[in-house]
Amino acid sequence: MLGLGALAALAIPAFATIAWLTTTPADHGRETVLTLVAAAEAGQPSAAKALFTAEATIHMGTAGAPGAPRERIDRAFDSFAGRHRIEENSIWSIEAASLTPTRAQVDLTCRTRTATSLGTVPTQWTFDVEAQSDGSWKIVRIVWRAVAGQVPSLSLL
Numbered sequence: 550m551l552g553l554g555a556l557a558a559l560a561i562p563a564f565a566t567i568a569w570l571t572t573t574p575a576d577h578g579r580e581t582v583l584t585l586v587a588a589a590e591a592g593q594p595s596a597a598k599a600l601f602t603a604e605a606t607i608h609m610g611t612a613g614a615p616g617a618p619r620e621r622i623d624r625a626f627d628s629f630a631g632r633h634r635i636e637e638n639s640i641w642s643i644e645a646a647s648l649t650p651t652r653a654q655v656d657l658t659c660r661t662r663t664a665t666s667l668g669t670v671p672t673q674w675t676f677d678v679e680a681q682s683d684g685s686w687k688i689v690r691i692v693w694r695a696v697a698g699q700v701p702s703l704s705l706l
Contacts, residue, residue, distance in 0.1 A: 575645035577686040578653025578678035582643065585676075585688065586659070590635050594626040600688055602679070607691040610700035612675070614692075617703055622691065629663075637662040637669065651680040672696050 581600055588597035606616030607625075629635055641658040648654055655676045662669045675692040693701045 574647035574650060574653040574678075574680070575655075577680070578647075578655045578676065579643060579645040581678045581686045581688060582645075582655045582657055582676050586638070586640065586657070589626065589629050590638050592630040592634055594623075594630050597626040597629070598623055602681070602687045602689050605687075605689050605691070607693060607703075609693055609703060611694070612690070612692050616690070621703065632665055634664040635661060636664060641671075648677075653678045653686075670697050672701075 585597055585600050588594075588600070601619060601622060603619060605619045605622055607622050608614045608616045625633075638659055638661045641660060643655065643657050645653055645655045655678060657674045657676065658671065659674075660669045660671050673694040673696075675694060676688050677690040678686050679689050681687055695701065
């Protein structure tokens with residue numbers, strides 16, 4: 550019995566180390582979204598746009614709403630370097646889930662003040678992030694779920 554206990558004592562830290570070293574799709578998704586937020590806050594549209602696939606879409610309210618094409622996403626990030634410059638932003642919550650071995654979903658809630666907003670505005674988002682053939686992780690879909698508790702409009706971008 551003593552030998553079995555010693556084996557268990559060695560196995561538990563080994564399994565914990567393996568789990569710690571394993572990066573899940575949720576981890577990749579969370580990191581990708583945090584990188585996107587940092588680029589938006591810094592007014593760096595090129596860095597933000599590099600995190601999206603060419604086919605990425607943005608949907609207002611729900612994932613089932615019609616999606617606007619990547620060009621609309623690009624214009625939105627260009628505006629963060631100009632008229633919609635982010636002056637203050639805080640992440641209130643971020644939750645990531647692994648959907649498949651190559652796909653993650655990240656829910657994000659922020660409070661943001663831009664140069665054109667009338668104060669700090671709460672927003673809610675969902676990002677679908679997928680592994681790419683080159684090993685990178687990119688955003689394939691944004692769902693802008695809410696702004697100040699209301700369904701957002703594309704005209705806000």
